[in-house]
Amino acid sequence: MAINRRDLLIASGGALTAAMAGRALAQEAQGQPLMGNPTLPLPPQQRMGWAVVGLGSFAVGQLMPAFGDANRSRLTALVSGNPEKLARLADTYGVEHTYSYDDYDSIVDNPDIDCVQIALPVGLHAEYTIRALEAGKHVLCEKPMASTSAECEAMIAAARKAGKVLGVGYRVHFEPTNQAALAMIRGDDIGPLRHIRAEHGFQADPENWPPHRWRLEKQLAGGGSMYDIGIYGINTSLMMLEGDAPMSMSAVYAYPKDDPRFREVEGGVDWRITMRSGAVVSGSSSYCYSPYHSKQTYIGAKSSLRMDPATTYYENALWHEHGGRGTQIPAGAPYTQFAGQVDAFSEAARAGRPHATPGEMGYRDIRLIEMAYRSADQGGAPVSLEGI
Ligand code: NAD
Numbered sequence: 001m002a003i004n005r006r007d008l009l010i011a012s013g014g015a016l017t018a019a020m021a022g023r024a025l026a027q028e029a030q031g032q033p034l035m036g037n038p039t040l041p042l043p044p045q046q047r048m049g050w051a052v053v054g055l056g057s058f059a060v061g062q063l064m065p066a067f068g069d070a071n072r073s074r075l076t077a078l079v080s081g082n083p084e085k086l087a088r089l090a091d092t093y094g095v096e097h098t099y100s101y102d103d104y105d106s107i108v109d110n111p112d113i114d115c116v117q118i119a120l121p122v123g124l125h126a127e128y129t130i131r132a133l134e135a136g137k138h139v140l141c142e143k144p145m146a147s148t149s150a151e152c153e154a155m156i157a158a159a160r161k162a163g164k165v166l167g168v169g170y171r172v173h174f175e176p177t178n179q180a181a182l183a184m185i186r187g188d189d190i191g192p193l194r195h196i197r198a199e200h201g202f203q204a205d206p207e208n209w210p211p212h213r214w215r216l217e218k219q220l221a222g223g224g225s226m227y228d229i230g231i232y233g234i235n236t237s238l239m240m241l242e243g244d245a246p247m248s249m250s251a252v253y254a255y256p257k258d259d260p261r262f263r264e265v266e267g268g269v270d271w272r273i274t275m276r277s278g279a280v281v282s283g284s285s286s287y288c289y290s291p292y293h294s295k296q297t298y299i300g301a302k303s304s305l306r307m308d309p310a311t312t313y314y315e316n317a318l319w320h321e322h323g324g325r326g327t328q329i330p331a332g333a334p335y336t337q338f339a340g341q342v343d344a345f346s347e348a349a350r351a352g353r354p355h356a357t358p359g360e361m362g363y364r365d366i367r368l369i370e371m372a373y374r375s376a377d378q379g380g381a382p383v384s385l386e387g388i
Contacts, residue, residue, distance in 0.1 A: 041071035048346035049112040051077035051097070051137070053104070053128055054120035055085055057211050058142070062313060063117060064093060066338030073339075073346040076112040079104055104128070108135035115349055117169070117342075118142055122227060123220040126151035133162040138349035140342075142169040144231050145362025147222030149370055152363035159359060167345050167355030168362030172236050174340035176332030177316035181298065181305050184320065184329070185240050191302030193241060196281040198233030198296050200311070201225060201268065201289030204261055215287075216261055224265030225255075226369045230285025232294065232311045234273075235365055237281045240298055245276045250382045251372040255288050262287070271372045273385070313337075364388055 050073055052059050067075040077097035080086040086098045097110055107113050116132040118125055118141040126146045129139045139159070145168045146152050159166035172178050184190055204225075206212045214220040215228055238246070255267030268286035275281065286293075296310035303322035309315055316334045319326040348355040367388050375383045 039071070044074055047072055047074040048114040048349060049074055049076035050342065050346075051079055051099075051107060051113045051116045051132075053079040053116060053118050053132075054124075055080045055082070055089055056119060059117075059119040060089065062338055063119060063342075064089070066342055067093075069336065069339035070342050070346075071339075072343040072350075073115070077107065077110065079107075105131055105135060107132065107137060113137055115140060115345060121214045121220040122222040123147050123214075126155055129155050129166070130158040133158040133164050133166070136162060136164065138165040138167075138345070140167045140169055140345045140355070141359075141362070143235075143362065143365075144222060144227045144369070145359065145366055147219075149363060149367045152359065152366050156359045156363060163352075165345070165349045165352065165355055166359035167348070168357050168359060169341065170235055170357040170361065171337045171341050172232065172311050173239060173357050174344060175311075175316060175334055175337035177307065177318050177334055178236065178239070178310070180329055180331040181296075181307060181318050182240060182242075184305060185298060185300070189303055189320070189322070190298065190300035190305065192277065193279050193298055193300050195279065195299040196237045196240065196283075196297065197299075198237050198281060198283035199293050200229045200233045200295075201284065201286030202229065202292045203290050204267070204287035206261065216263075216265055218264040221265055222366075223369060223373070224262065224267055224269075225285045225287040226266065226269050226271075226372060229287075230269060230271070230283065230372075231365055231369065233281075233283035233285060233296070234368055235361070236296060236311060237273075237283070238364075241275060241277075241279060241281070244279060246273045246281075246368065246385045246388060247276050248274045248382045249368065249371050249375055249385055250380050251376040252380045253376045254284065255286065259288070266373070266376075269372055269376060271375075273368070 052063055067073060075093055075095055078086055078090055078095050079099045081101050090098050115138045118128050120128055122144055125141050129141045132139045155166060204212045206216055221227060251269050251271035253266055254270045255262055259267060268288055270284045273281040294309040294311045296307040298305040306319045306321055314334050318329045318331060320329055345355050371383050371385060375381055
C-alpha cells in the first residue's frame, strides 16, 4: 500500500503528541551560564590592527596565515612594492588598506594600524622600523634585528622617543616544545645546565631559492649564516640559561673560502660562549649543511634534554634523556607559535609594557654575533662579553 505524505504527517503527529506528554516530566531546555570561564577571542573591532611590511616567503607562508588563529590581533594593512601581489593578497585575506614602499609613511593617518610587522631583508629592518615608530606605531621586527648594533641602538632610541613597544620576532619563545623544555629546565629533573650544544644550518641555494640571494649580499643581509640561522642557537640557548650571563666568546670561521657564494658574507662559524655560572654553550652555524640542521642539546647535572629538530616551524621534538633512556615529552602543536607571538605582542602593545622578546634582546644578539666575528677575525682568540 502506498503511504502518502499526509499519512506520514498524521503518524508523526501521533508520535509528537506522545512525546509532548512525556515532556511534562522532562527538564526544560534552558541556557546555562558560560562554563569554565573560557578565554574568548576579542571581537574583531577590539583587536589590535596589524600591517605586514614585505610580502615575501616568511610573511606569506607563516605570518599572514597566523592571523587566522589569533584571538587578539587582526590583519588590517599590507605593504609591498609589487602591486599585483599586494592586490591579490589583500583580496584573499580581506585586507582593506594597502601601501607601496613610497607611501608607507602615510600609515601615520590610519587608525586601523596599531602594530607593524617588518618582514623585509635585514638591511632594511632599521629604516622601516624607525619610520613606523615615527608614524606612532608599535613594531615587531623580524630577526635578526638589524645589520649592526649601531642600527639596533637607533631603533631602540626611536621606540623610546615615540613611546611605543619594539619587539624582535623570536617566535621560538612562543613555541610549545621549547616552552616544555624551558619548564623542565626550571624544574627539578635536569639540574643546573653544564653544557649546551647548538647546531643550525642549511645549504644556501641562491640558484633555486630566490630568498637565499639577498642572504648572500652584505648590504641586505648584514652578515652570513650567523645572522640568519646561527642566531637561533644563540637566542634559544640563552633563553634556557635565564638568570645566567655570557662572559666570553671565541669563534672560528668554518666554510670553504673559495666557495663563490661567500664573497660578501661568511658561510659558517663554530662558536663557544662561556657563561658566568661556568656553563658552556658551543654552537655551529652554516650555509653549507645538508640536510637542514636545527638541533639543541641541554646537558644538565642530573639529566639532559635533546631537541631534534629544535626550532623549526612545525616539527620540533623533545626527548628527556635519563638513566640510559630517552623519553619523548609531548608538547602542543609547534604551529601555534605564530599566533601566540602576534597575540602576545598585541597585548604588550595595548598595555604599553615590554614584549617578551624586546628590542634589547635583539640588540644583545647582534652584539654577540659581532663579537663572534671579532674573535674569528683574530683566529679564535677569546673576547670578553662583559657588559653585553
Ligand atoms: P624573502 O626574500 O622571501 O622576502 C623578502 C621580501 O622583501 C620580498 O617580498 C621582497 O620583495 C621584499 N623586498 C623589498 N625590498 C627588497 C630588496 N631590496 N631586496 C630583496 N627583497 C626586497 O625573505 P624571507 O625569508 O621572507 O625573510 C624576510 C625576513 O623574515 C628576514 O628578516 C628574515 O630573517 C625573516 N625570517 C624569519 C623567520 C622566522 O622564523 N622568524 C623565518 C624566515 C625569515
